[in-house]
Amino acid sequence: MATILTLAGDGIGPEIMTQAIDVLNAVNDKFTLGLTLESGLIGGVAIDATGEPLPDETLARARAADAVLLGAVGGPKWDGIERSKRPERGLLKIRGELGLFANLRVAKLYPQLANASSIKPEIISGLDLLIVRELTGGIYFGEPRGIRTLENGEQQGYNTMVYSTSEIQRIGKVAFELAKTRAQAAGTAPKVCSVDKANVLEVTELWKQTMTQMQQADYSDVALSHMYADNACMQLIKDPKQFDVMVTGNMFGDILSDEAAMLTGSIGMLPSASLDVAGKGMYEPCHGSAPDIAGQDKANPLATILSVAMMLRYTFKQEEAAKAIEQAVSDVLDDGLRTLDILDSSEAGLKQVGCIEMGQAVLAKL
Amino acid sequence: MATILTLAGDGIGPEIMTQAIDVLNAVNDKFTLGLTLESGLIGGVAIDATGEPLPDETLARARAADAVLLGAVGGPKWDGIERSKRPERGLLKIRGELGLFANLRVAKLYPQLANASSIKPEIISGLDLLIVRELTGGIYFGEPRGIRTLENGEQQGYNTMVYSTSEIQRIGKVAFELAKTRAQAAGTAPKVCSVDKANVLEVTELWKQTMTQMQQADYSDVALSHMYADNACMQLIKDPKQFDVMVTGNMFGDILSDEAAMLTGSIGMLPSASLDVAGKGMYEPCHGSAPDIAGQDKANPLATILSVAMMLRYTFKQEEAAKAIEQAVSDVLDDGLRTLDILDSSEAGLKQVGCIEMGQAVLAKL
Ligand SMILES: CC(C)[C@H](C(=O)O)[C@@H](O)C(=O)O
Ligand SMILES: CC(C)[C@H](C(=O)O)[C@@H](O)C(=O)O
Numbered sequence: 001m002a003t004i005l006t007l008a009g010d011g012i013g014p015e016i017m018t019q020a021i022d023v024l025n026a027v028n029d030k031f032t033l034g035l036t037l038e039s040g041l042i043g044g045v046a047i048d049a050t051g052e053p054l055p056d057e058t059l060a061r062a063r064a065a066d067a068v069l070l071g072a073v074g075g076p077k078w079d080g081i082e083r084s085k086r087p088e089r090g091l092l093k094i095r096g097e098l099g100l101f102a103n104l105r106v107a108k109l110y111p112q113l114a115n116a117s118s119i120k121p122e123i124i125s126g127l128d129l130l131i132v133r134e135l136t137g138g139i140y141f142g143e144p145r146g147i148r149t150l151e152n153g154e155q156q157g158y159n160t161m162v163y164s165t166s167e168i169q170r171i172g173k174v175a176f177e178l179a180k181t182r183a184q185a186a187g188t189a190p191k192v193c194s195v196d197k198a199n200v201l202e203v204t205e206l207w208k209q210t211m212t213q214m215q216q217a218d219y220s221d222v223a224l225s226h227m228y229a230d231n232a233c234m235q236l237i238k239d240p241k242q243f244d245v246m247v248t249g250n251m252f253g254d255i256l257s258d259e260a261a262m263l264t265g266s267i268g269m270l271p272s273a274s275l276d277v278a279g280k281g282m283y284e285p286c287h288g289s290a291p292d293i294a295g296q297d298k299a300n301p302l303a304t305i306l307s308v309a310m311m312l313r314y315t316f317k318q319e320e321a322a323k324a325i326e327q328a329v330s331d332v333l334d335d336g337l338r339t340l341d342i343l344d345s346s347e348a349g350l351k352q353v354g355c356i357e358m359g360q361a362v363l364a365k366l
Numbered sequence: 367m368a369t370i371l372t373l374a375g376d377g378i379g380p381e382i383m384t385q386a387i388d389v390l391n392a393v394n395d396k397f398t399l400g401l402t403l404e405s406g407l408i409g410g411v412a413i414d415a416t417g418e419p420l421p422d423e424t425l426a427r428a429r430a431a432d433a434v435l436l437g438a439v440g441g442p443k444w445d446g447i448e449r450s451k452r453p454e455r456g457l458l459k460i461r462g463e464l465g466l467f468a469n470l471r472v473a474k475l476y477p478q479l480a481n482a483s484s485i486k487p488e489i490i491s492g493l494d495l496l497i498v499r500e501l502t503g504g505i506y507f508g509e510p511r512g513i514r515t516l517e518n519g520e521q522q523g524y525n526t527m528v529y530s531t532s533e534i535q536r537i538g539k540v541a542f543e544l545a546k547t548r549a550q551a552a553g554t555a556p557k558v559c560s561v562d563k564a565n566v567l568e569v570t571e572l573w574k575q576t577m578t579q580m581q582q583a584d585y586s587d588v589a590l591s592h593m594y595a596d597n598a599c600m601q602l603i604k605d606p607k608q609f610d611v612m613v614t615g616n617m618f619g620d621i622l623s624d625e626a627a628m629l630t631g632s633i634g635m636l637p638s639a640s641l642d643v644a645g646k647g648m649y650e651p652c653h654g655s656a657p658d659i660a661g662q663d664k665a666n667p668l669a670t671i672l673s674v675a676m677m678l679r680y681t682f683k684q685e686e687a688a689k690a691i692e693q694a695v696s697d698v699l700d701d702g703l704r705t706l707d708i709l710d711s712s713e714a715g716l717k718q719v720g721c722i723e724m725g726q727a728v729l730a731k732l
Contacts, residue, residue: 074565088565118489118603139527140566147568154531157572161505161527165520199440199454200506202513206523230620233599234628237484254596255621262600
């Protein structure tokens with residue numbers, strides 16, 4: 001009897017979550033998975049209800065659950081709140097408290113959506129790359145941090161980017177192992193590109209050294225390359241298919257994974273997993289809470305639905321159920337259904353649908 | 367009698383510098399600018415000759431000069447050297463020592479090269495955006511920094527991202543002022559987008575607050591927007607023409623300016639300026655030392671040649687001479703001359719040329 005905690009959050013979170021839960025319930029029945037669903041509060045809605053972006057009760061239930069499914073957090077309504085209480089802090093805190101150090105973000109091009117991207121089709125056709133982002137360390141969590149008043153009266157803001165060898169090894173292992181799994185499935189040679197700024201930052205010099213040592217000691221069967229973050233940002237545009245697995249720290253990973261997602265033109269399609277050492281995970285869409293379209297039945301629920309598939313695969317080892325969801329999503333795209341974000345108005349035969357119609361179409365395919 | 371110090375540096379540095387110097391000498395004569403050229407050592411060649419990436423003599427001459435023209439530094443030959451002595455340290459040190467806090471990088475699409483980009487032509491046609499990057503602060507220069515051994519025996523790397531109000535104001539002013547100048551020239555309304563990660567990093571929260579205060583106090587005629595770095599990285603791909611002037615810190619600026627340059631497909635074309643409070647500057651191409659093609663007469667000298675134009679404009683206020691160089695560059699592109707990096711093999715009527723032929727063609731147009 002496994003439990004999933006759903007945290008819809010803010011903005012479009014509730015509407016995409018409703019569709020994802022429908023899909024989850026459907027596969028739960030169909031494949032008799034025996035999953036129990038609970039729901040809880042995080043982000044702005046949690047602030048409104050309890051004053052805290054991650055109430056203790058939510059954290060306790062997240063710890064007790066076998067997996068967490070998250071919608072999105074944040075919105076202008078809570079922008080004026082004191083820093084330590086903002087919606088994003090709830091997200092950072094749950095990542096940290098649950099030890100979800102390994103963030104997996106896949107940038108995959110859906111062939112049906114090849115034209116939705118700003119990038120020329122030949123550059124991205126067949127793109128399927130995995131960014132492994134360290135999620136509980138680096139400058140996101142480093143101390144000391146804050147804003148202080150200097151002797152001359154002006155203010156100074158400061159943050160600390162910090163990684164220890166063991167933190168780097170822990171995320172490096174995830175990247176090397178996933179590169180092997182992916183290569184085996186694809187019949188290719190495994191490769192990992194580690195992204196740093198070792199020519200400037202000592203912390204990423206340790207990162208680079210540690211990755212090199214791991215490769216030499218334990219992963220000589222995986223080709224390891226290194227790239228500076230600025231160059232990686234360029235190469236993702238120039239020739240993204242040169243990459244298979246990229247591994248990097250929290251901040252570079254934040255930026256590069258968003259860039260990679262945007263390359264596909266379908267960030268509304270991309271799920272992510274954040275895993276702890278035992279493989280327990282939190283699953284969420286790569287996109288944000290999109291307050292500008294919240295409550296208007298315009299959001300794309302597919303990234304959240306695909307996050308359910310990822311959850312079934314990684315945490316519950318239910319490959320068949322995961323595949324069924326992914327197939328259903330592909331089928332509705334084949335049928336020409338498109339939410340606004342993935343609609344190519346120059347293409348004939350497409351039908352613009354809202355969040356509910358898209359979710360229910362996936363459900364019907366299952 | 368003004369003096370320019372040329373620092374060719376490593377990799378393709380010497381060959382692109384040779385062409386740029388030819389061009390500089392030509393306009394010096396033609397417009398009787400009275401400029402004197404000197405040359406000096408920086409980067410790997412300086413290490414080989416003196417053991418230091420920025421010898422004291424070079425620094426002293428850079429201080430004495432009215433402007434510095436830089437090629438590029440670094441290469442695999444010096445990768446094994448102790449951190450504090452690497453070529454890049456010479457670059458960082460000259461930026462810091464000369465107080466070159468304002469780095470201006472223009473991402474401009476040359477209409478002749480519209481097809482060289484990975485981005486669809488309609489997304490980038492007419493693109494001309496300016497990234498104002500803070501260059502002597504932030505995590506690049508922040509202390510404490512280093513790699514230490516922890517009590518448990520493992521290593522830990524750490525860097526500090528730090529900005530004070532006055533540092534932010536100084537770069538903010540450059541951005542607001544340039545936005546006004548550009549808007550006046552283009553007949554548009556001035557706008558600045560400030561890029562931060564204020565939802566996570568306190569240092570960038572101070573950045574955001576300070577920009578907001580400056581706008582309210584002194585630049586109410588400039589439209590100011592704020593964007594998180596991850597979103598900015600996406601928006602640059604989705605719709606780069608939404609931006610005119612972007613202003614950000616050292617590290618985000620490093621990444622975003624490379625991304626913006628790559629959007630144009632012609633990073634080999636893009637110059638940059640790094641200015642101090644008095645407008646004295648160092649000028650260099652946005653691209654690096656490209657050791658893989660060094661010495662093969664394959665490099666594109668145009669970014670360095672256009673850096674000369676930027677130098678004439680910003681430091682020497684010689685708009686006419688600057689325009690003459692830019693026109694000559696545009697003319698050789700119109701003639702169909704292309705170095706390898708900007709060659710679109712699917713386009714008819716182009717002629718592939720080497721570094722020397724390209725440089726001399728520009729010279730012939732002057
Ligand atoms: C909302 C924000 C704190 C978060 C991050 O920076 O990690 C988001 O951008 C993400 O990538 O999940
Ligand atoms: C070479 C390196 C130190 C430098 C930087 O990171 O600033 C380069 O990438 C640049 O952008 O000029």
